[in-house]
Amino acid sequence: MIRTKEDYVRSLRDQKLNVYYNGSKVDDVTIHPAFIPHINSAAKTYEMALRPEHEDLMLATSHLTGRKINRFTHIHQSVDDLIKKVQMLRLLAHETGSCFQRCVGFDALNALYMTTYEVDEKHGTNYFKRFENYLRRIQEENFMLVGGMTDPKGDRSKRPGEQADPDLFTRIVEKREDGVVISGAKAHQTGAVNSHEIMILPTQNMGPGDENYAVAAAIPLNAKGITLIFGRQTNEERKQECGIDAGNPEYGMVGGEALVVFENVFVPWERVFLCGETDFTGILVERFATLHRQNYGGCKGGVSDIIIGASALASQYQGTLGASHVKDKLIEMMHLAETVYAGSVACSAMGSRTKSGAYYPDPLLANCTKHNITRNIYEISRLAHDVAGGIMATLPFERDLRSPEIGKLVEKYMAGVEGVSTENRMKILRLVETMTGGTALVESMHGAGSPQSQRIMYQRLGKLNEKMKYAKKLAKIVE
Amino acid sequence: MKGKRRVALKYCGGCDSAYDRVRYWREIRDAATGKIEWVTLADPPFEAILIVNGCEKACKERDLEREEGAKWNIVSVRSDGLDPREVVDRLMSCKNGQRGVS
Numbered sequence: 013m014i015r016t017k018e019d020y021v022r023s024l025r026d027q028k029l030n031v032y033y034n035g036s037k038v039d040d041v042t043i044h045p046a047f048i049p050h051i052n053s054a055a056k057t058y059e060m061a062l063r064p065e066h067e068d069l070m071l072a073t074s075h076l077t078g079r080k081i082n083r084f085t086h087i088h089q090s091v092d093d094l095i096k097k098v099q100m101l102r103l104l105a106h107e108t109g110s111c112f113q114r115c116v117g118f119d120a121l122n123a124l125y126m127t128t129y130e131v132d133e134k135h136g137t138n139y140f141k142r143f144e145n146y147l148r149r150i151q152e153e154n155f156m157l158v159g160g161m162t163d164p165k166g167d168r169s170k171r172p173g174e175q176a177d178p179d180l181f182t183r184i185v186e187k188r189e190d191g192v193v194i195s196g197a198k199a200h201q202t203g204a205v206n207s208h209e210i211m212i213l214p215t216q217n218m219g220p221g222d223e224n225y226a227v228a229a230a231i232p233l234n235a236k237g238i239t240l241i242f243g244r245q246t247n248e249e250r251k252q253e254c255g256i257d258a259g260n261p262e263y264g265m266v267g268g269e270a271l272v273v274f275e276n277v278f279v280p281w282e283r284v285f286l287c288g289e290t291d292f293t294g295i296l297v298e299r300f301a302t303l304h305r306q307n308y309g310g311c312k313g314g315v316s317d318i319i320i321g322a323s324a325l326a327s328q329y330q331g332t333l334g335a336s337h338v339k340d341k342l343i344e345m346m347h348l349a350e351t352v353y354a355g356s357v358a359c360s361a362m363g364s365r366t367k368s369g370a371y372y373p374d375p376l377l378a379n380c381t382k383h384n385i386t387r388n389i390y391e392i393s394r395l396a397h398d399v400a401g402g403i404m405a406t407l408p409f410e411r412d413l414r415s416p417e418i419g420k421l422v423e424k425y426m427a428g429v430e431g432v433s434t435e436n437r438m439k440i441l442r443l444v445e446t447m448t449g450g451t452a453l454v455e456s457m458h459g460a461g462s463p464q465s466q467r468i469m470y471q472r473l474g475k476l477n478e479k480m481k482y483a484k485k486l487a488k489i490v491e
Numbered sequence: 492m493k494g495k496r497r498v499a500l501k502y503c504g505g506c507d508s509a510y511d512r513v514r515y516w517r518e519i520r521d522a523a524t525g526k527i528e529w530v531t532l533a534d535p536p537f538e539a540i541l542i543v544n545g546c547e548k549a550c551k552e553r554d555l556e557r558e559e560g561a562k563w564n565i566v567s568v569r570s571d572g573l574d575p576r577e578v579v580d581r582l583m584s585c586k587n588g589q590r591g592v593s
Contacts (some may be wrong), residue, residue, distance in 0.1 A: 064500075064502055064531075065502040065512055065513050065543075066502075066504055066505050066552075067502075067504075068501075068502065068503055068504035068505075068554075069504030069506060069553060070504070070507070092554070096504065099504055099506035099507075099550075100504065100506070102506050102507060103504065103505060103506045103507070106507075238568050317507075
């Protein structure tokens with residue numbers, strides 16, 4: 013069982029994944045500077061679970077075994093569990109200022125738990141029991157899972173079976189007596205290179221003829237036929253320097269995303285949780301998306317707290333914190349952060365029990381939360397840039413500060429208020445820079461689904477007809 | 492441990508604490524030297540529970556009220572504003588399902 017950070021790192025070293033970074037195969041991700049910050053972030057989910065002052069959020073009681081388990085492997089048993097999930101995410105964001113990656117697998121577990129129950133009810137299959145057995149093992153081992161939803165999708169105007177290359181949607185290429193064979197890929201998979209297993213899910217609602225694409229299955233990431241290609245992030249070379257210019261040197265910028273390719277990967281039946289039941293793909297996707305969109309006011313709310321704090325410090329270090337317009341901008345940033353947090357808490361508080369017994373957030377409010385993330389985090393970042401000043405983007409290198417020749421010049425001309433070192437000023441400006449631009453921002457836009465996918469949910473769940481009826485009644489319209 | 496009062500320590504989850512809960516509890520522990528034997532909720536029986544909440548929302552206070560009913564004497568702190576010696580006094584004196592909140 014994985015308990016400590018050391019256990020976790022050892023488990024990653026032992027599993028020997030087929031990982032590529034910048035054109036080269038990586039033998040050991042645990043000592044590669046590109047991956048260490050992401051591993052550190054995910055490791056926090058293990059480390060903090062061991063602290064008494066955080067166990068109330070980080071641990072839960074398994075409904076299967078009655079044992080204490082890491083909350084990231086828990087099936088929500090109440091509204092309180094849904095709220096604690098959001099609180100836990102904000103807490104972890106305060107520690108890392110980054111994505112800690114385990115929520116995606118967490119959400120895949122919960123979505124499958126409630127959906128396999130209903131698939132069995134309708135189709136007489138035995139996925140739920142199978143899934144419970146799998147879940148029991150994940151809870152006991154405390155494994156980290158990737159929630160593998162997004163297929164590359166090729167030509168978006170075409171259905172899976174119409175693609176020029178059928179592998180652009182992940183699919184079953186062969187059904188055997190002992191299992192299925194999978195080919196395809198999952199794109200931008202958070203935490204994939206430092207996880208243990210991937211839970212693949214259908215990427216979208218499937219219809220008749222798409223049966224081979226209606227597949228959910230758990231696959232160890234070191235299975236034969238899997239290749240992981242790590243995505244390039246903004247300024248990732250700076251992480252390798254491990255210094256000031258990295259901004260947040262110990263932790264990742266976002267989750268550390270990879271393309272996960274499956275080339276004829278065999279999956280035994282006990283790890284298959286959906287196989288051809290296209291009528292449940294829509295609800296499975298919707299549930300996973302809702303559970304994942306629920307999170308964002310927690311994690312991004314927490315990340316925003318760091319951005320706000322860093323912006324205030326940058327301002328203080330240059331003597332502008334007392335200016336009324338700066339104070340007002342910081343207040344606006346707080347308002348935006350608490351607004352997204354309120355959304356996550358609200359969709360959790362309005363959660364409900366599914367047939368399986370697992371609890372599920374209010375889908376409309378969860379989508380509202382994520383939609384606000386696509387706007388508010390950009391606005392928070394814009395205000396951070398405003399408050400921190402242009403110097404954030406034009407600072408010299410750390411090596412300039414350390415240089416025997418020009419270090420004194422950097423020290424002299426990058427200084428702010430008396431009593432604050434130039435080095436500290438540079439550190440906080442770099443932190444603002446790394447958390448508010450490039451990959452970090454795009455994650456807020458497209459992580460857990462692009463804005464349009466949330467607007468589709470408004471169209472479906474927004475009850476426009478009811479709103480029209482309310483209006484007609486008040487206007488006394490008689491038809 | 493004869494003569495000492497057994498008190499279970501329970502922190503809230505600390506999602507957004509307004510102060511350092513662990514530091515504050517250490518101050519309480521130091522003020523309780525020789526008076527209190529600290530245990531966890533998993534180690535009953537105990538004569539009182541000290542809940543250290545990180546803020547005024549006091550989630551754990553609410554949870555414990557629900558989970559444990561009225562069977563325990565509970566002293567719940569929501570900030571580090573109270574003198575640790577006062578918290579110890581309350582822990583030492585509470586009885587018969589009393590509740591104390593700071």
